Amino acid sequence: MERVEVPKVVQHPKKSSNKLVHFFKTCIRQHALLTMTIPFLIWLFIFKYLPIWGWTIAFQNYRPSKSFAEQEWVGFQHFAFLFEDDRFLRVLRNTLAMSGINLVLGFVTAILLALLLNEVRVVVFKRLVQTISYLPHFISWVVAAGIVQQTLSPEGIINDLLLRAGIIKESVLFLGVGEYFWGIFGASTVWKDVGWNTIVYLAAMTMIDPAQYEAAEIDGAGRFQRMWHITLPGIKSVIVVLLIMNIGYLLESGFEPQYLLGNGMNVDYSENIDIFVLKYGIAQGNFSLSIAAGMFKTVVSFILLFAANNIAKRLGEARLY
Secondary structure: OOOOOOOOOOOOOOHHHHHHHHHHHHHHHOHHHHHHHHHHHHHHHHHHHHHHHHHHHHHEEOOOOOOHHHOEEOOOHHHHHHHHOHHHHHHHHHHHHHHHHHHHHHHHHHHHHHHHHHHOOOHHHHHHHHHHHHHHHHOOHHHHHHHHHHHHOOOOHHHHHHHHHOOOOOOOOHHHOHHHHHHHHHHHHHHHHHHHHHHHHHHHHOOOOHHHHHHHHHOOOOHHHHHHHHHHHHOHHHHHHHHHHHHHOOOOOOOHHHHHHOOOOOHHHHOOHHHHHHHHHHOOOOHHHHHHHHHHHHHHHHHHHHHHHHHHHHOOOOOOO
16 A cells, blocks of 8 residues: 655745734724833833832842942841731731731622512612612721711610611620621722722623524523523633632732721731731831832732633633733
8 A cells, every 4th residue: 555645734935924913003003002101101111110229128128228239138137027927917918817807798798689689670769779778888998987986885775776676785896896797898998999809790791692592481481590590600700800800819808908907906906917007017117118018919819810810711710811
């Protein structure tokens, strides 16, 4: 038998050059959009990438009065101190706990409210609920913290309702009990941001084909069945992408609510990494320790972001890249 030779596929040498030409042609066609991105890129470089040079302070016993060449280099001494310090381990626990609470409650409440609002057919009532839920987002945390403190004070409405219902026998200073702080933080954050967080989900729901709802209704599916089998799968990709981005911010539990609602009685549960950096780093002139703590947050955030994105990729879900 004669051997049949299979001809080898030879790539055209001009294939890569054609892609390059196509790329430049696309850039020329979209030159207006590219020009509009230049100011943003300049801002990004100046305020986001250029300050990375300051990370070198984490490896020094930094003194502002000395020049860069005169600084004392100490290697990973400040990083080692962080993980040997009980205060940092405590604030790391608090940061992870509050971020986890914020992540879970923020996602669940925002998706649930968006699903319910999407089913409302009375336009006036829908707009009223949206307006009421959006308004707290535009209130400064200084004002919001004052409202929370007044509500939870011994003479506040919460204590009054619990006393009238017979659940408690005497008023409780909620912000004076450390174990209550995480719950108060979660509830306050949901109240302030739940309406704003629903905007993306409501926008995604408008992209779902109405014919799917009509077909499901003809087949006898109720409202909750349509929400479960049509609406949720329709916004699944948006949920996954937002979840990946929020996981990347897992060490960013905030600053203002903890700083404004925290006090000496709940300090063991209210302090997070940002307050630790302010109190034990910047306020005491230990800038190297502050940079080390901030650098730790950034590195962990990058790891979490890429890990979540790769997990979504392996599961075949939507992802950032």
